[in-house]
Amino acid sequence: MLAYILRRLLYAIPILIGVNLLTFALFFVVNTPDDMARLQLGAKHVTPEAIERWKAEHGYDKPLMLNAAATGSARLTDTIFFQHSAAMFVFEFGKGDDGRSIGNEIRTRMGPSLAIALPVFVIGLMVNVTFALLMVFFRATYLDLWGVVLCVVLMSISGLFYIIAGQYFIAKLWNLLPISGFAGGIDGIRFILLPVLVGVVAGIGGGARWYRTIFLEEIGKDYVRTARAKGLGEVRVLFRHVLKNGMIPILTGAVVVMPLLFMGSLITESFFGIPGLGSYTIDAIQAQDFAVVRAMVFLGSFLYIVGLILTDISYSLVDPRVRLQ
Amino acid sequence: MSAAFNFMPVILWTDALIFALLAAVLVLVWLIRRQEHLRAPWRGVAQRPMAMGAALVLSVFVVIGLLDSLHYRAKLPDSPADAPQYSVEVLSVFDALVEGLRTRQEKTYSAPLAMQLYAKEFVQREGVTVRDYPRLQHGGAHLAHADERLPDIAGRALAGAAQGALAGLLVFAGLAVWQARRSQVSVGTWLAAWRGGRLGWPARTVVLMVTAMLMLGGALMQLAAGYHVFGTDKVGQDVLYISLKSIRTGLVIGTLTTLVTLPLAIGFGIAAGYFRGWVDDVIQYIYTVLNSIPGVLLIAAMILIVQVYIESNAALFDTAAARADIRLLALCLIMGVTSWTGLARLLRGESLKLRTLDYVEAARAFGVSHARIISRHIFPNVFHLVLIAMVLDFSGLVLAEAVLSYVGVGVDPSMYSWGNMINGARLELAREPVVWWQLVAAFAFMFTLVLAANLFADGVRDAFDPRLGGRL
Numbered sequence: 001m002l003a004y005i006l007r008r009l010l011y012a013i014p015i016l017i018g019v020n021l022l023t024f025a026l027f028f029v030v031n032t033p034d035d036m037a038r039l040q041l042g043a044k045h046v047t048p049e050a051i052e053r054w055k056a057e058h059g060y061d062k063p064l065m066l067n068a069a070a071t072g073s074a075r076l077t078d079t080i081f082f083q084h085s086a087a088m089f090v091f092e093f094g095k096g097d098d099g100r101s102i103g104n105e106i107r108t109r110m111g112p113s114l115a116i117a118l119p120v121f122v123i124g125l126m127v128n129v130t131f132a133l134l135m136v137f138f139r140a141t142y143l144d145l146w147g148v149v150l151c152v153v154l155m156s157i158s159g160l161f162y163i164i165a166g167q168y169f170i171a172k173l174w175n176l177l178p179i180s181g182f183a184g185g186i187d188g189i190r191f192i193l194l195p196v197l198v199g200v201v202a203g204i205g206g207g208a209r210w211y212r213t214i215f216l217e218e219i220g221k222d223y224v225r226t227a228r229a230k231g232l233g234e235v236r237v238l239f240r241h242v243l244k245n246g247m248i249p250i251l252t253g254a255v256v257v258m259p260l261l262f263m264g265s266l267i268t269e270s271f272f273g274i275p276g277l278g279s280y281t282i283d284a285i286q287a288q289d290f291a292v293v294r295a296m297v298f299l300g301s302f303l304y305i306v307g308l309i310l311t312d313i314s315y316s317l318v319d320p321r322v323r324l325q
Numbered sequence: 326m327s328a329a330f331n332f333m334p335v336i337l338w339t340d341a342l343i344f345a346l347l348a349a350v351l352v353l354v355w356l357i358r359r360q361e362h363l364r365a366p367w368r369g370v371a372q373r374p375m376a377m378g379a380a381l382v383l384s385v386f387v388v389i390g391l392l393d394s395l396h397y398r399a400k401l402p403d404s405p406a407d408a409p410q411y412s413v414e415v416l417s418v419f420d421a422l423v424e425g426l427r428t429r430q431e432k433t434y435s436a437p438l439a440m441q442l443y444a445k446e447f448v449q450r451e452g453v454t455v456r457d458y459p460r461l462q463h464g465g466a467h468l469a470h471a472d473e474r475l476p477d478i479a480g481r482a483l484a485g486a487a488q489g490a491l492a493g494l495l496v497f498a499g500l501a502v503w504q505a506r507r508s509q510v511s512v513g514t515w516l517a518a519w520r521g522g523r524l525g526w527p528a529r530t531v532v533l534m535v536t537a538m539l540m541l542g543g544a545l546m547q548l549a550a551g552y553h554v555f556g557t558d559k560v561g562q563d564v565l566y567i568s569l570k571s572i573r574t575g576l577v578i579g580t581l582t583t584l585v586t587l588p589l590a591i592g593f594g595i596a597a598g599y600f601r602g603w604v605d606d607v608i609q610y611i612y613t614v615l616n617s618i619p620g621v622l623l624i625a626a627m628i629l630i631v632q633v634y635i636e637s638n639a640a641l642f643d644t645a646a647a648r649a650d651i652r653l654l655a656l657c658l659i660m661g662v663t664s665w666t667g668l669a670r671l672l673r674g675e676s677l678k679l680r681t682l683d684y685v686e687a688a689r690a691f692g693v694s695h696a697r698i699i700s701r702h703i704f705p706n707v708f709h710l711v712l713i714a715m716v717l718d719f720s721g722l723v724l725a726e727a728v729l730s731y732v733g734v735g736v737d738p739s740m741y742s743w744g745n746m747i748n749g750a751r752l753e754l755a756r757e758p759v760v761w762w763q764l765v766a767a768f769a770f771m772f773t774l775v776l777a778a779n780l781f782a783d784g785v786r787d788a789f790d791p792r793l794g795g796r797l
Contacts, residue, residue, distance in 0.1 A: 018611075022614065027626065035633045153776060168754055260619075263619065286733045297622045297626070300617070300619035
């Protein structure tokens with residue numbers, strides 16, 4: 001087991017290197033630091049000196065990969081690649097355009113992101129499984145048919161609509177919850193309720209329909225027939241057998257996104273004014289703060305790979321037939 | 326070259342690709358019609374009432390999108406005949422058809438079907454300056470008094486619906502006569518079979534849907550002639566017109582992106598599964614790397630680059646439309662590059678299974694070349710997966726456009742799109758009274774298209790997926 005995890009971790013390194021090279025190519029080779037400076041400074045202030053000054057301020061005034069002017073190991077280390085891309089492997093993200101340390105921002109913003117994303121994930125999973133089981137229980141009846149149609153309808157509504165409608169009706173018109181904002185501690189719960197509610201509702205359509213197909217596939221299997229043959233009631237069959245086995249693909253599918261919960265949701269956080277990583281990212285994209293975008297790309301890929309490894313491990317934990325080697 | 330015409334055709338990049346795609350689809354349809362085993366699943370799709378109804382709605386969207394893809398620049402009226410000059414504004418055939426919607430501009434916001442502006446202004450009335458809601462220039466301009474508005478709206482809606490119903494009846498009569506003659510029965514027999522639903526295809530649904538759509542269209546047309554059905558936006562443009570223009574953007578994103586996705590997914594997916602070994606390792610490495618980067622961030626990074634390119638090469642694009650168009654194309658390319666991984670993984674798994682089957686082994690033993698095995702034995706057996714993924718992805722892409730436009734990395738801000746409409750209108754909800762119609766129009770159009778696409782995709786999946794075997 002330990003050897004397996006270790007090997008998977010080693011396998012993750014080339015992927016992270018690939019991500020790093022790709023972002024380096026996108027941000028520094030295709031789009032040169034000069035272009036960045038021009039975009040940042042705006043059309044009015046573009047002079048060669050201003051560009052040089054901007055590059056020096058951000059540490060982009062070095063050669064890309066190889067510093068021919070330096071000697072010794074500095075030939076490789078005194079470059080943009082080493083200082084801005086390779087440094088990410090030890091989670092050295094540098095500073096954003098506002099001069100604040102990106103690493104610090106990430107640490108303080110993870111909490112608020114999790115405060116929204118985790119409840120959405122957990123409650124959403126429970127709600128979706130419940131709806132899916134209900135549809136499976138009433139399968140091949142009109143209730144099931146209309147349940148599926150309702151799911152398709154819910155899926156077809158833009159995620160932005162859920163947020164805007166939720167904010168408008170629940171917060172503005174009926175004054176039940178605050179429109180946006182965030183606070184720590186117990187007081188913060190009233191801010192969290194609306195985004196969580198919206199997040200859960202927005203996910204029902206796709207989630208419940210998908211889980212329904214998983215349960216339906218499970219219900220056609222032999223062990224279910226055996227369970228019925230020995231006289232178990234439909235409810236018992238569903239909860240004792242189908243639910244347990246159906247949860248294997250559902251949970252392992254969920255594990256891969258779990259680390260990504262730290263990243264938060266771009267749209268939700270930005271609409272509800274949550275000071276999390278999602279709104280940090282969206283602000284960085286809109287302000288064209290390349291350092292932050294690069295850091296978030298690396299962080300996102302890192303968390304995704306962690307999720308992949310966790311998925312493999314969770315397979316072996318929930319399904320004893322799977323052996324890791 | 327076109328001195329004889331009073332317009333100059335403009336072929337934007339996405340126009341060319343859309344019509345190339347249309348041609349490809351027509352060729353595919355022709356090929357499928359000739360082969361019974363290819364036709365059978367499509368007949369299955371055609372037997373599903375839900376899928377057929379969705380297909381009808383989709384076809385309306387597609388026709389509008391295609392008409393909106395025939396672009397031209399009108400000749401300036403006072404330019405000399407031997408050296409014609411053309412307007413910088415790029416219009417489409419669809420614009421020409423709904424000329425009135427495009428040109429009947431108001432000053433600023435007005436509510437749906439209103440005859441007054443949204444905001445009060447100082448107006449001259451019988452020599453006295455009063456602060457009141459000014460009348461609209463076009464919306465309800467034919468009315469003498471505000472009391473006539475509601476009866477007029479009801480009358481127009483009813484008249485339009487009646488005309489639509491009449492047209493629907495004519496279509497139905499034509500269909501009945503044609504079909505009865507084709508199957509050599511009397512019209513009465515055919516009608517009885519129609520009513521009983523015994524025609525082998527959901528003729529009842531089709532007739533009802535066509536009639537309903539004609540009635541809706543008729544009512545809309547009647548109302549749009551005298552009012553702004555969905556109101557006007559901040560600069561006084563008709564919201565119905567903007568929503569209709571946005572159809573093309575949605576369709577382009579949904580279809581051209583898949584066009585980029587397909588070669589990558591099919592090529593890499595089948596190659597990885599079929600050749601295994603180092604080819605598989607390399608391809609898996611590529612798609613794990615691409616997959617691990619959060620999609621929005623990758624799109625954002627690439628769009629920023631395209632923006633820099635467009636800004637530094639402004640001379641390449643002669644009109645604003647061409648500039649917006651190249652950004653739309655770039656967006657499709659980028660979304661395609663970031664979204665092929667899911668289908669590729671699916672195809673890899675399927676090819677891994679297929680390559681061990683006896684007939685593939687036999688083909689290999691006979692010395693059939695790899696290319697031939699893949700094209701004759703592997704590809705036809707995974708084609709249903711490709712098709713299902715294509716129709717399923719479409720709706721997701723249309724929805725993604727709105728989100729990306731909100732983040733600021735979607736289509737060009739000057740382009741008509743539902744994402745831009747939502748983005749521009751969402752802050753207006755804070756106004757008092759609320760400006761809701763832009764949002765509602767954008768969401769309604771997007772919802773209709775996505776729902777129709779989803780229902781159609783469901784029909785296609787059920788008919789093609791051999792695992793379901795026709796049940797459900």
